[in-house]
Amino acid sequence: MSHIPILVKREVQDHAIHFVLAFILGCIASVIIYVFCKTVDSMGALVLTSGTLVFILGQLPCFMVLDAMSLARVQIAGDSRASVSAFICTLTPTRGQLFIAKWISGLVWIFLAVGPVLLTLALKGGQLGPYVPLIKPAMTGVIVLHVTGYAMGQQIGFLANKTLILVVGALFLCLLASLLVIKGLTMPCYALMVVLTVALSVRSWWAFHRMAL
Amino acid sequence: MNSKYSSLARIVSTGFMVCMFFSILLFWANAVLRRIGKEELVTKNDLGLHLAIDLGNRNLSDPNMDIIDSIVICDVRSAESDILLDHFFESQYWATTGYDLVSYPWRYHTEFNHAKVHINWHTGSGLIVIEEEQPHLKGKTLESRIRYVGPKGFSGSPDIALGRFSNPQLCSRAVPSTLFVHDTDLKVFFRIDAALETVRSESWAEKSIVTTSGVYLSKFGDLLEINAYGGGRWETDEEMHTRLEKEREDLQILDNRQQVPVGLGMQMMGMDAWGGGEENASRKKIPFGPRIRMGSTDSGPWAMDDQGTIYLIDRDTLLLSPPKGQLPRCGKEKTHTPSQLIAYRVSPLFADEQYLGLVAVSLSRDGSNAVMALFDSKGRVVDRNMSQLKKEHYQYGRVTSAARSVLDFAQPLVFSVASSLWGSRIEAIVGYRSLFVLPLSTPARIAGDRTLKVSDRVGTVIMWNVFTWCVGLLLAIAVIRDLKQRGHSSKIQNAWLFACMGFGWIAVITYLLTRPRTHFVTCTGCGRTRRTDQADCQHCEADWAMRDLQVPVWRVVG
Numbered sequence: 098m099s100h101i102p103i104l105v106k107r108e109v110q111d112h113a114i115h116f117v118l119a120f121i122l123g124c125i126a127s128v129i130i131y132v133f134c135k136t137v138d139s140m141g142a143l144v145l146t147s148g149t150l151v152f153i154l155g156q157l158p159c160f161m162v163l164d165a166m167s168l169a170r171v172q173i174a175g176d177s178r179a180s181v182s183a184f185i186c187t188l189t190p191t192r193g194q195l196f197i198a199k200w201i202s203g204l205v206w207i208f209l210a211v212g213p214v215l216l217t218l219a220l221k222g223g224q225l226g227p228y229v230p231l232i233k234p235a236m237t238g239v240i241v242l243h244v245t246g247y248a249m250g251q252q253i254g255f256l257a258n259k260t261l262i263l264v265v266g267a268l269f270l271c272l273l274a275s276l277l278v279i280k281g282l283t284m285p286c287y288a289l290m291v292v293l294t295v296a297l298s299v300r301s302w303w304a305f306h307r308m309a310l
Numbered sequence: 311m312n313s314k315y316s317s318l319a320r321i322v323s324t325g326f327m328v329c330m331f332f333s334i335l336l337f338w339a340n341a342v343l344r345r346i347g348k349e350e351l352v353t354k355n356d357l358g359l360h361l362a363i364d365l366g367n368r369n370l371s372d373p374n375m376d377i378i379d380s381i382v383i384c385d386v387r388s389a390e391s392d393i394l395l396d397h398f399f400e401s402q403y404w405a406t407t408g409y410d411l412v413s414y415p416w417r418y419h420t421e422f423n424h425a426k427v428h429i430n431w432h433t434g435s436g437l438i439v440i441e442e443e444q445p446h447l448k449g450k451t452l453e454s455r456i457r458y459v460g461p462k463g464f465s466g467s468p469d470i471a472l473g474r475f476s477n478p479q480l481c482s483r484a485v486p487s488t489l490f491v492h493d494t495d496l497k498v499f500f501r502i503d504a505a506l507e508t509v510r511s512e513s514w515a516e517k518s519i520v521t522t523s524g525v526y527l528s529k530f531g532d533l534l535e536i537n538a539y540g541g542g543r544w545e546t547d548e549e550m551h552t553r554l555e556k557e558r559e560d561l562q563i564l565d566n567r568q569q570v571p572v573g574l575g576m577q578m579m580g581m582d583a584w585g586g587g588e589e590n591a592s593r594k595k596i597p598f599g600p601r602i603r604m605g606s607t608d609s610g611p612w613a614m615d616d617q618g619t620i621y622l623i624d625r626d627t628l629l630l631s632p633p634k635g636q637l638p639r640c641g642k643e644k645t646h647t648p649s650q651l652i653a654y655r656v657s658p659l660f661a662d663e664q665y666l667g668l669v670a671v672s673l674s675r676d677g678s679n680a681v682m683a684l685f686d687s688k689g690r691v692v693d694r695n696m697s698q699l700k701k702e703h704y705q706y707g708r709v710t711s712a713a714r715s716v717l718d719f720a721q722p723l724v725f726s727v728a729s730s731l732w733g734s735r736i737e738a739i740v741g742y743r744s745l746f747v748l749p750l751s752t753p754a755r756i757a758g759d760r761t762l763k764v765s766d767r768v769g770t771v772i773m774w775n776v777f778t779w780c781v782g783l784l785l786a787i788a789v790i791r792d793l794k795q796r797g798h799s800s801k802i803q804n805a806w807l808f809a810c811m812g813f814g815w816i817a818v819i820t821y822l823l824t825r826p827r828t829h830f831v832t833c834t835g836c837g838r839t840r841r842t843d844q845a846d847c848q849h850c851e852a853d854w855a856m857r858d859l860q861v862p863v864w865r866v867v868g
Contacts, residue, residue: 233433272331275334275337275338279743279745280743281743289745293326293330295323296323296326297323297327299320299323300323300324300327
């Protein structure tokens with residue numbers, strides 16, 4: 098287990114562009130929220146509308162799900178193509194540790210993407226007045242969405258055919274969107290996504306242990 | 311983790327993923343078919359009541375009595391409209407009043423001094439927060455006055471001693487300084503007087519109130535903005551005409567949006583109240599006029615228990631009246647409660663502050679039946695009207711219906727049985743969003759059809775599930791043949807047999823995705839295909855060693 102921090106560090110360094118992008122997008126979203134918290138009209142009311150808030154809390158992170166999927170795919174497929182995993186497995190780390198390190202780096206990515214927004218909301222969220230109760234379910238949904246997106250990206254990483262990658266990726270996105278539309282930002286939706294994430298991770302674990310590195 | 315366990319986990323996880331894709335595919339296919347069926351609606355059935363006749367043509371003396379109006383009895387945005395993110399499934403139920411109803415709330419003009427009051431419910435603290443924005447005078451901005459309200463009183467700061475509302479619903483804000491709240495979780499009514507800063511409560515432990523005539527202070531923080539702390543007066547004729555003119559223009563825009571028949575599309579009744587000449591025109595175009603709100607929050611709060619019995623609530627004593635009506639039965643479900651209806655609406659009728667009766671409308675679980683009932687002031691049914699969508703009356707109705715039945719057949723046995731057993735127990739509005747247990751599927755509808763005999767219901771449902779089971783069995787045979795060819799043990803074959811019979815296509819697709827990739831060669835022993843990764847042939851148990859040549863038993867004769 099002592100190898101895991103080193104492996105996580107390697108994952109972050111190798112895919113730094115994704116982590117930087119996630120942090121920048123998170124900061125942009127948090128700046129937007131901060132500005133809206135401060136901006137009031139001549140009557141002293143918030144300029145922020147529910148539509149804008151839904152965009153900030155919902156749609157912007159939804160675009161970032163694509164980056165989460167992309168990161169996970171590159172982590173699996175890129176390492177395999179460059180024989181990085183094969184080299185590491187000749188050393189002491191096991192495949193299981195490699196897989197866990199990838200997951201931890203994925204969670205780090207999610208923290209970097211959502212962290213600034215959460216921090217801003219924690220500090221200034223009280224000023225959003227009527228929208229305060231909206232924050233908790235929306236942010237829970239965003240985090241669960243990112244985790245599921247990351248697990249889906251790992252599955253796509255095992256595919257070699259480009260057409261298949263596109264088709265499966267589109268199917269996964271349709272699945273996510275359908276779940277959100279049908280169930281809404283509700284607990285049953287989150288529960289289904291969590292179970293789906295577990296199912297995807299089991300498949301990824303199995304495939305990672307048997308793939309030719 | 312040994313390989314055997316890993317394989318099982320992989321099969322289960324793959325099965326879940328396939329199940330998700332399969333259910334979502336069926337869901338959208340069903341939604342689209344429902345959409346096509348209703349879009350092509352060409353025949354509309356009437357649903358309406360002539361209130362003027364039903365309530366005895368009372369002639370009340372009020373300055374606004376000359377307004378004869380149509381009313382929206384029920385304006386339902388069904389679950390489907392949320393799901394498809396549009397207004398395709400919006401249903402409006404119209405009826406003419408045919409009655410000179412007074413319009414107190416409309417004629418009563420509130421003069422406000424630009425002070426606005428925002429009312430929010432904060433889930434964290436469980437308090438209702440009343441924020442009064444002060445008017446801006448000569449460039450000066452005064453700080454807002456915030457009062458926190460809990461079940462136990464008022465405070466200037468959030469204080470846990472105030473108690474906690476768990477799910478408050480705003481029932482009435484007719485008097486600007488008075489809020490009338492029903493906590494649906496605590497099942498307690500609260501009367502919040504902002505002027506006196508008092509909170510009164512009354513509960514009815516024996517009643518399980520499921521709904522009231524209120525507006526939800528939702529967890530998403532509805533912003534309720536009311537003009538408060540102002541005086542009231544009757545508006546002048548000029549003001550009234552200006553307002554009505556503006557409303558006509560606004561409603562005209564809305565009217566144009568309603569050109570496409572929607573939902574059950576209720577034609578209006580009692581057209582003679584509008585003048586016969588306008589009848590034809592009004593059939594295509596709803597003649598909007600100034601709308602009189604019936605059953606609005608201003609006309610008196612009402613409550614409904616979980617059995618659909620309707621009560622009025624006394625504003626001062628917070629006591630429930632004796633039953634004033636019952637949600638009308640509609641649809642074919644065995645049980646009939648508010649949770650079994652996709653929508654319902656109750657509209658108390660008040661004239662000159664006198665309670666006349668109420669109109670109650672029910673829309674069945676599948677949206678094909680609507681019933682409207684009128685009750686008098688003593689809770690007796692005065693009139694009742696029903697509307698039913700008939701498949702043969704709309705284009706593609708039979709086609710979409712048949713296509714949906716085929717989709718129901720594609721449901722695996724496990725889900726089909728679950729839908730039959732528990733489908734009718736699922737809350738109607740939740741059922742539209744259900745992915746696995748489908749209350750609107752054919753077996754669920756048959757099982758819940760109270761118009762059929764019990765024997766017919768049980769027999770039909772069993773037959774349906776037997777057919778579904780047969781589909782699963784055919785799929786299982788195909789899978790087992792493949793398993794045998796691959797030389798899997800009888801234990802694995804049996805497991806897949808039951809999986810395919812239970813989960814049908816889901817199990818088959820899972821099998822195809824998870825079966826081991828093996829290569830086959832012709833066995834030198836028996837001539838059939840055998841796996842290259844096994845020491846012995848799965849058919850004749852021959853090893854890989856070449857057999858000695860044997861003398862054939864046949865001879866060439868002649």
